[in-house]
Amino acid sequence: MIRRLSRTRLSGTRLSDTRLSRTGPVEPSVFSLTDLLAEALAGMLQRPARSALTALGTVLGVGTFVAILGLTATASSQIDARFNSLTATEVSVEDVASEQNEYAGPAFPEDADARVEKLNGVRSAGVYWPVRLDAATTVRSAPVGDAADGSRAEVVAASPGVLEAAEPTLAQGKLYDDLMSDNNEYVAVIGSGVASRLGITTLETRPAVFVGDQPFTVTGIIEDTERKADLLLSVVVPRTTAEKIWGPPEGSGAMMLISTELGAAQQVAKLAPTALRPDHPEYLKAVPPPDPKMLRSGVSGDLSQLFLLLAAICLVIGAVGIANTTLVAVLERTGEIGLRRALGARGRHITVQFLAESGALGALGGLIGTSLGVLTVVGVALARDWTPVVHPAAAAAAPVIGLVTGVLAGLYPAWRASRIEPAEALRR
Numbered sequence: 001m002i003r004r005l006s007r008t009r010l011s012g013t014r015l016s017d018t019r020l021s022r023t024g025p026v027e028p029s030v031f032s033l034t035d036l037l038a039e040a041l042a043g044m045l046q047r048p049a050r051s052a053l054t055a056l057g058t059v060l061g062v063g064t065f066v067a068i069l070g071l072t073a074t075a076s077s078q079i080d081a082r083f084n085s086l087t088a089t090e091v092s093v094e095d096v097a098s099e100q101n102e103y104a105g106p107a108f109p110e111d112a113d114a115r116v117e118k119l120n121g122v123r124s125a126g127v128y129w130p131v132r133l134d135a136a137t138t139v140r141s142a143p144v145g146d147a148a149d150g151s152r153a154e155v156v157a158a159s160p161g162v163l164e165a166a167e168p169t170l171a172q173g174k175l176y177d178d179l180m181s182d183n184n185e186y187v188a189v190i191g192s193g194v195a196s197r198l199g200i201t202t203l204e205t206r207p208a209v210f211v212g213d214q215p216f217t218v219t220g221i222i223e224d225t226e227r228k229a230d231l232l233l234s235v236v237v238p239r240t241t242a243e244k245i246w247g248p249p250e251g252s253g254a255m256m257l258i259s260t261e262l263g264a265a266q267q268v269a270k271l272a273p274t275a276l277r278p279d280h281p282e283y284l285k286a287v288p289p290p291d292p293k294m295l296r297s298g299v300s301g302d303l304s305q306l307f308l309l310l311a312a313i314c315l316v317i318g319a320v321g322i323a324n325t326t327l328v329a330v331l332e333r334t335g336e337i338g339l340r341r342a343l344g345a346r347g348r349h350i351t352v353q354f355l356a357e358s359g360a361l362g363a364l365g366g367l368i369g370t371s372l373g374v375l376t377v378v379g380v381a382l383a384r385d386w387t388p389v390v391h392p393a394a395a396a397a398a399p400v401i402g403l404v405t406g407v408l409a410g411l412y413p414a415w416r417a418s419r420i421e422p423a424e425a426l427r428r
Contacts, residue, residue, distance in 0.1 A: 039353050044360060051361060057317050058365025058402045059372065066373025066390070066398045068308060073389040074381055088289045089123075090165075090227055091269045093256035093276070095249075097283035106248050107283035108276065112256060113161040115275050121264025126161025127256050129249040130154055131242055137212040139235055141198040153194045154234045155211055157242030157249070163189065165259035166228045171195075173203045173220030180219075181238040188216035191232035195221045209235055214245060228257065265289050323358075323409040327416065334420060341422035354414035355407055362406015366399035373398065 044051045097107040108127045109115065116125040139153040163175045176187045188209050190200070200207050200218065208215040216237055225231055256276075260268050269288035273281035337350055374390055381388035 037356070039356070041360070044357060055361045055365035055368070057319070058362050058405055059369040061312075061317070061405070062366045062369030062398045062402045063372040063376070064310060064369075065308070065401065066370050066394060067376040068310070069394040070373065070377030070388065070390040071380060073391060074377060074386055088265055089260045089262055090289055091258040091260060091265050091272065092287040093258065093272050094285045094287065095254045095283070096285045097280070098251050100280070100282055104280075104283060106254055107280070108254050108256065112276055113159050116256065116258060116268075116272055117161070119268055119271055119275055121261045121268055123259040123261065124161045124164035125256060125258040126159035126163070126165055127239060127254055128156055128158035128162045129254040131157050131237075131246050132250060132253075133211070133246075139194070139198070140210040141200055141207060142210065153197070154230070155242075156231065156234045156236045157239045157246075158236050159239045162228075162257050163236065165257045166231060167226035167259070168222045168231065169224040171221045171223035173218070176219050176238055181240050184240050184244050185238065186214070186216050186241060187219045187238065189220045189222060189236045190218055191222050191234055191236075192224075193233040194235055211235065211237075227259070319405050319409040323413060327413040337417055337420050338422045341420070347418035350420075351414040351418040354417050355410050358410025358413070359403055359407040362409065363399055363403040365406070366402020369402060370395055370398040 095107040097104040112127050113125050116122055133155060139155070160176060160178050160181055168175070171192060173189075175189055176185070180187055190198075190209060194209075195201070195218075198209065200209075200221070203218060203221065207218050209218055210216075216235070222231055256272075258268060258272065266288050269286040272286045273284040277283050340350065341347075374395060377390055378388045380386075
């Protein structure tokens with residue numbers, strides 16, 4: 001019996017060896033790139049509605065990312081142009097004589113406007129200061145004792161050049177000129193806010209504004225200004241008239257507003273103190289406009305940080321959506337995964353398949369989001385009559401961001417799918 005058993009075992013061993021020698025070693029299963037793409041496409045088209053909703057988060061995130069970068073660049077260029085056309089043509093000159101010499105009087109000469117306007121690049125210039133009134137002095141549309149109530153509107157003494165440099169838009173009337181100022185006429189220009197408070201709606205009746213008991217005939221009502229918006233809440237009277245009634249400005253209260261040609265502000269700021277006071281240029285301090293590049297970079301940085309944070313939030317939401325949907329798909333396709341494993345698919349094949357599906361959804365969402373983002377930038381620019389600016393690097397990187405988002409979102413579901421045992425999966 002022992003000899004027969006040993007012969008049987010030997011013969012069996014020889015038989016198996018013969019079979020192995022005939023068939024050769026078992027070749028490992030291969031998952032080609034073509035099969036991978038086909039399976040990923042089939043997995044997405046199997047439930048198109050779910051795939052569309054899954055990619056929606058990436059579409060919103062990438063679209064917001066592209067739109068934010070494009071709108072920020074477009075708005076920055078418009079801010080720069082706006083800044084150059086207004087603020088970059090404005091120079092302020094301050095009276096600092098009292099800081100240099102406590103016995104020095106007002107630093108601005110009487111012909112300050114004419115001196116500065118002789119400089120190349122100067123459009124208009126004028127001296128102004130807020131008039132210091134007594135606590136009991138109010139601004140009224142009727143004499144003291146009449147029914148009209150008074151208000152504490154600011155009274156500004158200004159030469160005609162200040163009104164020209166402010167570039168106001170008049171609702172009614174006109175500005176006072178050099179002739180009125182030289183003759184010390186009691187005229188005033190008021191802002192729309194003051195006119196509303198005082199109940200002045202028309203200039204046909206030649207209304208007057210009373211500062212205390214002193215009347216000023218209103219020649220014009222300012223509706224808006226390009227510079228010095230505080231004039232809208234002020235009563236502006238000629239500089240010479242203010243000096244006659246209330247005296248010169250106290251201390252270093254006077255300032256000069258200069259409107260220049262584009263590109264001349266920096267040079268005018270250097271020459272203005274010497275042109276005004278060649279004997280003591282240190283009594284005056286010229287303040288040129290800030291660098292437009294610094295302003296643009298600051299505004300762009302603030303906008304970019306804010307909106308890129310919103311884009312990142314959208315991308316995270318999209319990634320969570322892809323991860324959740326891919327994980328649900330893994331649970332629903334457990335039987336399919338088990339069958340594939342039983343037929344020879346390895347764990348890495350399953351991992352790559354689900355990563356390909358989630359990556360494809362992310363890339364598709366990135367492409368659609370990039371297109372929508374660019375269209376948003378162009379649409380807003382056309383509506384605002386701006387020049388659209390979209391960086392090619394941002395448009396090219398956006399689909400890649402969608403792809404990376406999809407792959408990262410599918411890492412855990414793909415790993416979970418590769419860990420499913422074939423026998424257990426086939427039982428479900």
